[in-house]
Amino acid sequence: MVSSNDFFDNKKRELGVSLNNIQQEAVITNNGPLLLLASPGSGKTTTLIMKIGYLIEVIGVVPSRIKAVTFSRASANDMKERFKRFFPNLPMVEFSIIHSLAFQVVREYFAKQRIEYQLIEGNNNFTSQNNHIQQRQLNKKQIIRNIYKSLNGEPATEDQLEELITFISFIKNKLLPESKWALVPINVPKKELIVKEYENYKKYGTGKLLLDYDDMLTIANEVLEKDNAILFRYQTLFDYVLTDESQDTSFVQHSIIQKLVDKHKNLCVVADEDQSIYSWRGAEPQYLLDFRSIYPDAKILMMLQNYRSSKDIVDIANVFIKQNKKRYEKNMFTSNPQYKPIKFKALTEYKTQSVYLVNQILKLEDLAEVAILYRNNSSAILLIDSFDKANIPFYMKDSDNRFFTHWVVQDILNFMRLSYDFSRIDVFETIYSKFNAYIKKSQFEELKKFYTNQPLTKESVFDNLLSLVKLEDYQIEKVKKFKDSYNKIKTASPKSVMQIIRNELGYESSLEFICKSKGYNLEYALEIVNTLEIISESTNTMIEFANRIKYLDSLMKSSKFNKGENAVTFSTLHSSKGLEFETVFMIDLIEGIIPSTSKSEKSDEKSKILEEELLNLEEEMEEEVRLFYVGMTRAKLNLELVTYFKRFDKKVKLSEFFKQVQNLVTPVEAPQPKPKKVFSKQEPKNKFIFNSNTIQDRTLLKVGMFVKHILFGQGEIISCNSEVLEIRFESEIKKFQVSVCLKHGYIEKLE
The missing domain is CATH 3.40.50.300 (P-loop containing nucleotide triphosphate hydrolases)
Incomplete structure (x- = not known):
């Protein structure tokens, strides 16, 4: 075993890793619960890896008795690689995502209860049956897609499918009762009934229990709550549990970890409530604010020194985040020099x-x-x-973007395809309801019969619609106009074609109706059309435009190969x-x-x-x-x-x-409004949350007073008039506009 000092000295010599005082305190604090609040760029992963090494080399903990949990595979792999680099001679510690830990619990419980199951995410063929029989392919998306269609009478769009998957994950991670499902703001028809049908199908639809990733969490939580034998086994499996990125942890995930450490309480939670940005996935940053109420003996340390960014960026970001109320009172800082203003x-x-x-x-x-x-x-x-x-x-981190496969893009391309062959009933079928003529399905079916009986006909769908189908007077006029518009399309530029489709063919009006009736996002649909129109400006023909769309889609997907380049x-x-x-x-x-x-x-x-x-x-x-x-x-x-x-x-x-x-x-004095005849008392619309010491009255500023500036820290007022305030700080003297300081609450009185 080595001493604490030797441990830090050795790592500084071997790796060039030198921890500051707070980081070292975090490393050596290992008895009981610890909340380590780590600001951006503060070296949290390095500190966490050093802490694990310290447990093994200094305290003598067996590596298999340490569990490190993070919430993405990329993060878990990064921690593994860094641990190998820092401690090449030590056995590997178990780094995993929370779902992996939960699945261990679930597998053990199902084996004990002899429950057959099958995963419907990831590796579809993995089941509880260890045999060579090919299992029927079951996929979460397809199951939900089928249920949506059966309940709503039409296929779900990819956006609706993703919304439903997010909705299901949210209610499970929040452990929301069915009575509160309706309160979750997603605009998918019959969302609650779809979820009920989905859960029923997983339980009873195939003869074995079907599991998605979220089920691993909820079932593991239930098992640890009800099965004392399994709970005891997992509580005694690890002596130390460390969790990273805990601001992204959901309610059910916190609940699982809390049960695991209930005996020894040796829990280190690394997080930053200021970086919690996944509430739509069920993340619970409030857990961090309530940490002491959950663990009364907890120690809270703050790693606030930013090693990443210039002083220009750190100082401004630190002030910006302070407008939030639900956070710990802390000040990110850096020893890095100034570089360039934002x-x-x-x-x-x-x-x-x-x-x-x-x-x-x-x-x-x-x-x-x-x-x-x-x-x-x-x-x-x-x-x-x-x-x-x-x-x-370029490398696009989210290269699974579905922009070019969106139904609006396909509509636009189909409008264009029809102009090359007016007899294409198959193309017309995809867009007839999107002309602003309110052509009914029964009317289209009547037209389709003609093409079925005469598949080789080259007559225009518009001419046949006018001659073979009974139309209302207003429909006849519109179909004639559509035919005229299509004659113009043949020789028009792609940008002009886009405008004809939007206006003369009535697609934009139809979009409003479609989005309103089906709960789609009209603003996003129009944004797609607008974006396509901008892309069309640099193309000369519709074929060139269609090829450009196809090429950009391919380019976006292939950009993943530029990672690291x-x-x-x-x-x-x-x-x-x-x-x-x-x-x-x-x-x-x-x-x-x-x-x-x-x-x-x-x-x-x-x-x-x-x-x-x-x-x-x-x-x-x-x-x-x-x-x-x-x-x-x-x-x-x-x-x-x-x-x-x-x-x-x-x-x-x-x-x-x-x-x-x-x-x-660059603080700028806002122009003063002209006085009005009628005055009403209104609360000032301050951009930041003022504390009780914030000075907002000019008469309270006195020469010789010690104050704290929100950006530059403590100083002494050395001069002050109606316009300019001069403050001497430790290393410099700064001048400020009095009105700006008062308006935004930049100055605090020191007691």
Whole structure:
């Protein structure tokens, strides 16, 4: 065995790893529950690996008695690799995701109860039967797809299917009773009945129990609650349990871990409530805030030193996150020097954004150190188009984007296909209900009979519709207009064709009806059409346009092979967590995207909603702040925030987060409104949460007073007039605008 000092000295000498005082305290604190709050870039994984090594080399714990749990396979693999590198001579510790641990419990219980089961996710053929008989292929998505169709009379879209899967996962991870399912805000028809049918099918539909990944968690939790023998075995299997990324842990996952450590309480939870961004998956950041009530003897340590980012980025991000109420009071800091202030770019319109980014990135050499972060995957489409034209390689982290297979894209392509052969009844069948003529299914079936009897006919579907099918007068007029429009399409440019489809053929009006009646997202559907129209501008024929769409889809999917190469990373903000880059662009920073709903809109709703719903809205806004904070803290040296004033010819509002950060970097005095004749008392709309010591009255600022500035720390006021405040800090003297400091609560009085 080695001493603590020898352990740290050896690792510094062997690996060049030197831990700060808080990190060392975290490593040597191993009796009882420990909550380690780790700010972005604070070296949490290094500290966690060193802690495991310390348990083995210094305390003498057998490696098999240590369980390290994380919540993604990528993270578990990263921890394994780092442990091998740090401690090549030690036996491997068990690193796994929570689902793997839960499945061990489930398998043991089912074997004990002789229950046959089969997984319907991952490896479909894995069952409790250890034989060579080929099992019937069962797939979670297909089961849900079949149930949706049987209950709703039509196929589910891929978006609806994903929403249902997320919904099922959410209610299970939250352990929500059936009485609360209706409160979960997803717009899928008969969602609750679909879930009931899905659960019934898994239990009784095939003669054996079917399991999805979420079942592993809920069943494991039930087993540990009801089967004392299995509970005791797992409680005595590990002496130390460590969990990473615990801000992403759901209620049922916390419950499982809590049961496992109930005897010895040797639990180390590594987390950061400021980076909890997965509530839609059931994550429970409140668990971290309640840690001491769950474990009264818990020790809480805060790793707040950021080793990743420049002082310019760390200081601003630290202030930005403080507007949230549900968090620990802490201050992220860095010893890194200043590099460059955060940059801001407000463009005229959305479609110039990708061109602007191309021009900026062409100036850079190390593309692997560049990332473009956005809220929604749809933001990547014009990036892919522009980067391909500029011959800039990229890696898209979420390359399973379904944009090009969306039903709206297929509709547009089918409208175009019909123009090459007006007799294509098969193509017409896919879009006849999307012309703004309200052609009934019975009318189409009447038309289809003619083509069935005369399959070689080359007559136009429009001519046959007019001559063979009984139509209403208004339908006749519309079909004639559609025929005329299609004659124009033959010689029109792809962009003109897009406009004809949208307007003259009535597709945009039909979209409104379809989305309203089926609960689809109209805004997203129109965004797809608008994006396709922009792509069409650089093509000359419809065939060229269709080939371009096919090519971009292929390019997006193949971009996964650029991982680790000299390529720019495209990523959603959610998927960027855990990553870091020298240069980061955060784009599409407008109201409605990030934040998804503005504070003013939420304030307007306050009088109309129940207290519980209001609480949910506030929690939603806090998560929006956290998501933006995660994006900011991915940058090491250069951070640029990009916004615009128009999106698809529609005026938009700049993100309030964009404006907040801009005002932190360069405080500007807001213009004073003209006095009105009628005054009403209103609470000031402060952008940050003020504590009781915040100074908001000019008369309270006195020369010689010691104060704390939210960004620069403690200092002494050395001069003050009606406009300018001068403060001497430890290393420098700074001047501030008095009105800005008072308005935003930047100055606190020191007791």
